[in-house]
Amino acid sequence: MRTSVIAKRYLDYFANHGHMVVPSASLISPNPTTLFTIAGMVPFIPYLLGEQTPPSHRMASNQKCVRTLDIDEVGKTTRHGTFFQMLGNFSFGDYFKAEAIHYAWELLTTPQNKGGYGFDPETLWVTTYTDDEEARSLWRNEGMDPAHMQIMGMEDNFWTTGGPGPGGPCSEIYVDRGPQYGIEGGPAADESRYIEIWDLVFENYEVDNVKSKTDLHIVGELQHKNIDTGAGLERLAYLMQGKNNIYETDEVYPVIEAAERVSGRSYGDNEEDDVRFRVVADHVRSALMIMSDGVRPSNEGRGYVLRRLLRRSVRSMRTLGVQDEVLPDLLPVSKAAMAPSYPELNDRFKEISEVAYGEEDAFRRTLDNGTSILDVAVKKAKRVEDSTDGGVVSGQDAFTLHDTYGFPIELTLEMAAEQGVKVDEPKFRELMAEQKSRARADALKKRHNVDLSVYDDFKKTLTQPISFLGYTDFSSRSR
Numbered sequence: 001m002r003t004s005v006i007a008k009r010y011l012d013y014f015a016n017h018g019h020m021v022v023p024s025a026s027l028i029s030p031n032p033t034t035l036f037t038i039a040g041m042v043p044f045i046p047y048l049l050g051e052q053t054p055p056s057h058r059m060a061s062n063q064k065c066v067r068t069l070d071i072d073e074v075g076k077t078t079r080h081g082t083f084f085q086m087l088g089n090f091s092f093g094d095y096f097k098a099e100a101i102h103y104a105w106e107l108l109t110t111p112q113n114k115g116g117y118g119f120d121p122e123t124l125w126v127t128t129y130t131d132d133e134e135a136r137s138l139w140r141n142e143g144m145d146p147a148h149m150q151i152m153g154m155e156d157n158f159w160t161t162g163g164p165g166p167g168g169p170c171s172e173i174y175v176d177r178g179p180q181y182g183i184e185g186g187p188a189a190d191e192s193r194y195i196e197i198w199d200l201v202f203e204n205y206e207v208d209n210v211k212s213k214t215d216l217h218i219v220g221e222l223q224h225k226n227i228d229t230g231a232g233l234e235r236l237a238y239l240m241q242g243k244n245n246i247y248e249t250d251e252v253y254p255v256i257e258a259a260e261r262v263s264g265r266s267y268g269d270n271e272e273d274d275v276r277f278r279v280v281a282d283h284v285r286s287a288l289m290i291m292s293d294g295v296r297p298s299n300e301g302r303g304y305v306l307r308r309l310l311r312r313s314v315r316s317m318r319t320l321g322v323q324d325e326v327l328p329d330l331l332p333v334s335k336a337a338m339a340p341s342y343p344e345l346n347d348r349f350k351e352i353s354e355v356a357y358g359e360e361d362a363f364r365r366t367l368d369n370g371t372s373i374l375d376v377a378v379k380k381a382k383r384v385e386d387s388t389d390g391g392v393v394s395g396q397d398a399f400t401l402h403d404t405y406g407f408p409i410e411l412t413l414e415m416a417a418e419q420g421v422k423v424d425e426p427k428f429r430e431l432m433a434e435q436k437s438r439a440r441a442d443a444l445k446k447r448h449n450v451d452l453s454v455y456d457d458f459k460k461t462l463t464q465p466i467s468f469l470g471y472t473d474f475s476s477r478s479r
């Protein structure tokens with residue numbers, strides 16, 4: 001079943017059960033504390049908190065998500081993408097635990113020829129929160145094998161916003177891939193054999209004094225209880241398509257095939273290269289989707305995340321032996337794989353690709369200038385005799401790479417790590433701080449010893465130049 005069909009089935013199922021289906025919100029998070037939309041519930045937060053009235057008390061969506069926290073897992077685990085799609089069904093003061101559990105079980109276990117996903121109930125496992133006997137009894141009634149239910153504490157199975165407000169236990173659903181993928185014992189024993197596919201959150205408490213996930217105070221029961229669920233579309237797809245991981249599914253794998261053609265190497269030959277192939281496929285797709293929502297490469301915030309994704313794709317292709325430009329061979333393939341689900345990519349692609357290819361050109365120049373300097377620094381680090389940890393690139397070398405050759409510290413760290421050496425990051429930071437204070441002192445001199453840097457933040461908020469009206473508009477101001 002293609003990924004888009006799996007998504008459609010989910011949305012159809014919940015539409016048939018009275019849910020209003022809404023399109024994905026932008027990847028640019030409406031929540032100012034996070035750069036990207038990291039979960040399906042993010043656009044629904046005002047409804048979950050009771051701040052706004054939802055257009056329907058039952059809603060469902062397939063939300064585009066980006067999680068940079070998972071970037072180091074990409075390609076190494078079977079289940080982490082920087083971009084992924086989260087299916088979700090939500091109840092705002094409407095149905096609660098019994099229905100949420102019933103819907104999940106029914107959709108997962110109904111045979112595929114009857115509109116469901118057709119998972120064998122024997123492969124399904126759940127975790128539940130310590131005190132949540134009700135959830136365990138509901139799962140048992142649905143037909144879940146009691147031996148496949150594991151109890152977890154607050155750290156794993158209790159959700160809060162991180163502050164005072166709604167909170168509640170959750171129940172996570174896992175699929176057992178079988179003994180060839182790891183050890184017996186359920187998700188508590190092995191999260192790479194037992195794959196988490198769906199998290200059901202039962203928001204029934206009001207909490208305060210949330211010092212940490214395990215140190216909070218339950219004030220009482222909420223008057224309006226909510227359901228918030230998130231199912232990983234790519235994870236469902238890889239399990240249902242009989243693949244080994246999310247990168248081999250229909251919306252991602254074509255980029256791996258394109259990378260094979262370009263590099264002349266084969267996916268599946270050795271694990272090191274395979275990780276690189278998966279990183280390329282994941283990052284190219286994430287960059288495409290992030291750009292489609294209007295982000296452009298820059299040195300801060302979302303733009304910097306995008307820049308890193310593009311650069312890591314290019315560098316992974318270099319480690320696969322390709323020195324030439326790669327994005328013109330890869331980006332259109334990712335677009336073709338994603339456009340059936342996101343047709344807006346067709347209209348936006350011309351501009352997106354021009355920006356991406358320009359970014360690759362600039363990065364290739366940076367790499368050409370800095371790589372040989374880094375190599376010398378790494379050799380020097382490896383020569384230091386008493387190094388027990390494979391050597392350390394000096395803070396001064398990392399600083400020169402940054403200052404003269406445009407290598408951001410993350411790039412130096414990554415490239416040094418590939419060669420088995422560390423970087424003296426504290427010294428690098430110290431040198432950066434010194435440079436900053438020198439620059440500030442110079443600026444002060446130029447501005448006749450008046451420190452105007454207090455206006456810097458304000459200046460950034462201006463969308464257009466302001467004119468001085470003191471001479472012409474004095475009368476209106478005096479009133």
Ligand code: ATP
Nearest residue numbers: 067070079080081084196197198199230231232235
């Ligand atoms: P994990 O512990 O496996 O990283 P999680 O606990 O962070 O998952 P949730 O935050 O509960 O996951 O997200 C809900 C669902 O979204 C998960 O059950 C999973 O199916 C999917 N999901 C989460 N993170 C990713 C990711 N980086 N790539 C693909 N799917 C993901």
